[in-house]
Amino acid sequence: MKNKKSICDLEQCQEIGQTCAVFNLRKASRAITQLYEEMLRPSGILPTQFTLLVAVRGMGPIAISKLADQLVMDRTTLTRNLKPLERDGLLRVIPGMQDQRSREVKVTQKGINQLGIALPLWRDAQRKIRKALGDSRLDRMLDDLSAVVEAAYIH
Amino acid sequence: MKNKKSICDLEQCQEIGQTCAVFNLRKASRAITQLYEEMLRPSGILPTQFTLLVAVRGMGPIAISKLADQLVMDRTTLTRNLKPLERDGLLRVIPGMQDQRSREVKVTQKGINQLGIALPLWRDAQRKIRKALGDSRLDRMLDDLSAVVEAAYIH
DNA sequence: TCATACTAAGTGTATATGCACTTATTCATG
DNA sequence: CATGAATAAGTGCATATACACTTAGTATGA
Numbered sequence: 001m002k003n004k005k006s007i008c009d010l011e012q013c014q015e016i017g018q019t020c021a022v023f024n025l026r027k028a029s030r031a032i033t034q035l036y037e038e039m040l041r042p043s044g045i046l047p048t049q050f051t052l053l054v055a056v057r058g059m060g061p062i063a064i065s066k067l068a069d070q071l072v073m074d075r076t077t078l079t080r081n082l083k084p085l086e087r088d089g090l091l092r093v094i095p096g097m098q099d100q101r102s103r104e105v106k107v108t109q110k111g112i113n114q115l116g117i118a119l120p121l122w123r124d125a126q127r128k129i130r131k132a133l134g135d136s137r138l139d140r141m142l143d144d145l146s147a148v149v150e151a152a153y154i155h
Numbered sequence: 156m157k158n159k160k161s162i163c164d165l166e167q168c169q170e171i172g173q174t175c176a177v178f179n180l181r182k183a184s185r186a187i188t189q190l191y192e193e194m195l196r197p198s199g200i201l202p203t204q205f206t207l208l209v210a211v212r213g214m215g216p217i218a219i220s221k222l223a224d225q226l227v228m229d230r231t232t233l234t235r236n237l238k239p240l241e242r243d244g245l246l247r248v249i250p251g252m253q254d255q256r257s258r259e260v261k262v263t264q265k266g267i268n269q270l271g272i273a274l275p276l277w278r279d280a281q282r283k284i285r286k287a288l289g290d291s292r293l294d295r296m297l298d299d300l301s302a303v304v305e306a307a308y309i310h
Numbered sequence: 311t312c313a314t315a316c317t318a319a320g321t322g323t324a325t326a327t328g329c330a331c332t333t334a335t336t337c338a339t340g
Numbered sequence: 341c342a343t344g345a346a347t348a349a350g351t352g353c354a355t356a357t358a359c360a361c362t363t364a365g366t367a368t369g370a
Contacts (some may be wrong), residue, residue, distance in 0.1 A: 010212065010213060010215070013209045013210075013212040013213030013270075014213040016209045016213070016277070017206075017209060017210055017213055018297075019281070019297065020206060020209070020277070020281070021187055021191075021280075021281065021284045021293070021297075022187045022188055022190075022191040022202045022206065022280075023202075023206040023209075023210075024297055024300045024301070025180070025183055025184045025187050025188075025300065026184050026187075026188065026203070026206070026326095027226065027227050027228075027300070027304060028180055028184075028300040028301075028303045028304050028307075029180045029181050029183075029184035030227050030228060030327075030328095031227050031303060031304040031307040031308045032176055032177045032180050032181075032303055032307045033177055033180075033181065033327085033328095034307065034308065034328085035177075035306075035307035035308075036176075036177040037328085037329095046355075046356095047177045047178075048181070048355080048356065049355090051172075051175060051177065051178040051181070054168045054171045054172060054175070054178075055168075055172055055178075057163060057165065057168040058165060058168035058169040058171070058172055060165070063318080063319095064318075064319070065317085065318060065319080071182065072182050072185050072186050073182075073185060073356095073357080073358090074357065074358045074359080075318085075319075075320095075358095076319085076320075076321085076357085076358065076359080077356065077357045077358060079319070079320065079321095080355085080356075080357085081355080081356065081357085083355090084354085084355070096318090099317090099318075099365080099366075100318095100364085100365055100366085101317070101318040101319065101364065101365045101366075102317095102318055102319080102365095103318080103319070112163055115163040115168075116163055119163060122171070122175070125176075125177075126174070126175070126176065128306070129176045129303070129306055129307065132302070132305075132306030132307075133299070133302055133303065133306060137299060137302070138176070140295075140299070141296065141299040141300075141303070142173075142174065142176075142179055144288070144292060144295070144296040144299070145179045145180065145182070145183040145296075146179070146183075147287070147288055147292070148183045148186060148187055148284070148288065148296070149182060149183050149186045150287075151190075151283070151284055151287030151288060152183075152186040152187045152189065152190035152284065152287075153186045153189070153190075181356095185357075185358095188357085188358095189358085192358085192359095201325075201326095203325075203326065204325090218348080218349095219348075219349065220347085220348060220349075228326095228327080228328090229327065229328045229329080230328095230348085230349075230350095231327085231328065231329080231349085231350075231351085232326065232327045232328060234349070234350065234351095235325085235326075235327085236325080236326065236327085238325090239324085239325070251348090254335075254336070254347090254348075255334085255335060255336085255348095256334065256335045256336070256347070256348040256349065257335095257347095257348055257349080258348080258349070
């Protein structure tokens with residue numbers, strides 16, 4: 001006989017592609033990112049940057065570590081993602097008052113203006129994906145995604 | 156009155172965070188990637204590399220552009236993602252026969268061995284996420300993700 | 311108080327992602 | 341067949357992601 005059942009044969013690999021959670025989530029993530037990038041392009045802001053701006057705006061001035069936790073993002077990733085937005089003046093990172101180690105992130109007026117420009121484009125994108133999936137299916141998927149985060153995130 | 160309804164107020168931004176498709180998909184993608192990275196660590200291979208190996212194995216020798224299409228990935232991204240796997244001898248990129256421009260990707264024996272090592276760890280990760288979500292919910296989500304790809308991908 | 315543990319953040323390195331541009335080959339059409 | 345259009349792939353640049361390590365403050369306890 002050959003190997004002990006020829007580990008990793010073709011059909012097996014094809015089935016893995018259809019059932020693998022990380023592969024399919026990342027694939028969908030790439031696809032949806034491309035859609036939103038296309039739709040947001042006229043505003044000159046990337047989808048990741050738009051969502052980061054929105055998050056900071058929604059959570060008020062917030063320390064980097066806390067923000068990273070909320071975003072399920074490595075703190076050092078967040079630090080670097082803040083850079084282009086800070087460079088473009090859309091948000092500012094200021095020293096924390098109580099704790100001299102911490103630094104707090106804050107959306108600037110320019111950032112708010114930028115959000116105002118991007119928001120209708122974001123709404124168009126949302127409408128597009130919502131129309132394609134249907135209201136209930138999209139809401140359901142958002143729930144499922146939350147469950148994935150709960151299940152997967154290592155606290 | 157202030158602005159024409161104070162575009163981008165706090166509550167609005169909080170609601171965006173809960174309903175934004177790209178934000179929540181990317182967040183879940185980060186979370187699940189971290190889980191699989193953790194679980195696959197003993198094999199010394201990253202989740203993205205594992206899924207790429209599986210894809211190439213499942214599709215047989217395949218040209219870069221075709222593979223990129225299948226993975227809903229920019230061709231140039233794929234080109235660079237192949238590099239570490241090629242460097243480590245897990246796959247090879249060889250000139251296409253019919254078309255001298257094309258190059259075909261192929262898993263090596265070493266790559267197949269590596270897949271054999273990673274596969275049980277991947278199964279553990281799959282079991283974990285499947286148990287957390289439940290069979291039907293996970294299958295449903297995979298369907299929904301396919302629908303997102305269909306809806307979002309610009310062909 | 312002072313030494314030690316803990317915590318917040320930054321940096322080095324590596325991979326992942328994609329756009330704009332370029333190069334090389336193939337195809338189609340006059 | 342020759343030339344221009346189309347296609348396959350690579351490179352430069354920028355952003356996104358995270359681990360390992362470092363630095364600088366804070367808190368704890370003998």
